[in-house]
Amino acid sequence: TNKTFTMIKPDAVAAGNIGGITKMIEEAGFRITAMKMTKLSSERAGQFYAVHKERPFYGELCQYMSSGHIVAMILEKENAVADFRKLIGATDPSKAEAGTIRAIYAKSIEANAIHGSDSDENAEIEGSFFFAGTEKY
Numbered sequence: 460t461n462k463t464f465t466m467i468k469p470d471a472v473a474a475g476n477i478g479g480i481t482k483m484i485e486e487a488g489f490r491i492t493a494m495k496m497t498k499l500s501s502e503r504a505g506q507f508y509a510v511h512k513e514r515p516f517y518g519e520l521c522q523y524m525s526s527g528h529i530v531a532m533i534l535e536k537e538n539a540v541a542d543f544r545k546l547i548g549a550t551d552p553s554k555a556e557a558g559t560i561r562a563i564y565a566k567s568i569e570a571n572a573i574h575g576s577d578s579d580e581n582a583e584i585e586g587s588f589f590f591a592g593t594e595k596y
């Protein structure tokens with residue numbers, strides 16, 4: 460579809476990079492259609508990243524994702540999921556291509572500034588995790 464879901468993670472919000480990151484997102488041709496600043500409990504962070512619950516870093520990931528405010532957004536663009544993954548770059552910022560959001564703003568493989576859905580199905584699930592039907596247009 461033409462939608463994806465993203466979240467500016469606690470490290471980037473704490474560092475004052477909400478503006479810089481949303482500017483890059485808009486300049487890349489994405490339209491922000493829903494936006495919410497909030498905070499996750501570690502339980503809710505665990506639900507969001509439940510696919511990773513067997514990974515060794517799961518506990519730390521839940522702690523980190525609940526360490527401060529996040530900004531959740533639904534984005535629209537043609538080919539949104541794949542194009543957005545390209546814009547954010549590799550999970551590990553030391554491997555992220557120059558000019559990507561993670562190359563510019565991420566601090567480490569964990570504190571990597573931003574999330575992007577990895578499939579159309581997950582974009583829908585993750586968008587609905589943060590936004591009620593009446594908040595999605």
Ligand code: GTP
Pocket residue numbers: 511516519520549550568569570571573574575576577
């Ligand atoms: P997301 O868009 O956040 O889903 O990132 P991704 O799809 O690029 O990576 P993945 O889904 O594999 O991992 C989810 C998140 O877990 C990453 O974005 C990191 O915040 C964290 N993470 C991934 N690998 C590691 C790791 O080896 N160590 C630690 N501490 N955290 C990791």
Ligand code: MG
Pocket residue numbers: 575577
């Ligand atoms: Mg992922």
